[in-house]
Amino acid sequence: MTQLQLFLAFFRVGMLGYGGGPSSIPLVHKEVVEKYKWMNDDEFADVLALGNTLPGPIATKMAGYIGYRVAGILGLINATLSTILPTIVLMIVLLTTISSVKDYPWVQGMTAAVVPVVGVMLATLTWDFFKKSQKSLGWIKALALICGSFLLMEILGVHPAILIGGLLLAAILKKDKNPDKDRAVERGSA
Template identity: 45%
Template sequence: MANAYVQIGMAMFRTGILGYGGGPSIVPLIRYEAVTRFKWMKDEEFMEVLAIANTLPGPIATKLAGYLGYRLKGSLGAVLGVAAHILPTCVAMVGLYSFITFFSTSHVIKGMIAAVVPIVAVMLGVMAYEFGEKAVKGLGWTAGVIFFVLSFLLLQTFAVHPAIVIFLFLFYGAFHHKVKDKWGKSRKALGKGEGS
């Protein structure tokens, strides 16, 4: 990886320039750079990193940029990843500050912002569908649907903090295959008992 620094810089620069609307809208862009374009990691690993990053405090995009940089080139890569991601926005904010008050009342700008919202929703929906599809393949349909409903209830009905929900499912995931194997053995034993 002779040009890994260039790759990190360009990938995070693109996500910083093209990302609009905060962390959730930038995550699919970072995923594209890390998984599809440069193939730094598999989709499953990105899902795990995203889940862990969501449990930590701070903006999700900078955490992902820092992690990817660190994963490829250590501390210097992490600094480069974060800097390349946030510097374009910082420069643009400073350079365009004088126009903010002028455009804040413009109906054209308000319309542009409103038009971007569905695009971000579709990007997040596609990513959620792909993650859900992989989860169902790993867990099975029954467990996948149960965990989806359970997480929805915890987040929406009981207003449990997302970090706690993520931690609970990460904790379960560490023991999932053992639980699945025990469940399968007990069902086989029950089936043999009924057969005899």
């Protein structure tokens, strides 16, 4: 049953993830966190952050990792194939017919109408991540990280992988500097 659920979850992502990887992320979140509860929001955020540091399509990387985590090697293969299968089939079908209908107004309108919907999906996911970071960091630190990240990535052109790697390194170094506090936190959560 788990293999079927994996296939259906990532097949839906592959079918509905119009516009590429970023538009697929909210769909993966809905399937993995909300519907099947294979991971929580924090784990999903970690997978998303690490997936963004690696080369290649984000939806495929996330499918592979989540499939492996849920059902081992067979789950990895299943989730990855079910993510890319719709794209392969649709590309073959669409590329053979697109040249004959691409100039029709309804095709252009459909394509233009999808873009704002994808934007809303990404904005909703962004807002959810902001609320979670605000709870753990507070408003000031969360806003500072958002503004700093925006400045580094959009204005100065720093690659997101470098930013995420720097934040991970800072977290590791901070943890090593406060070993007594970290042990107290671990004892308190146990």
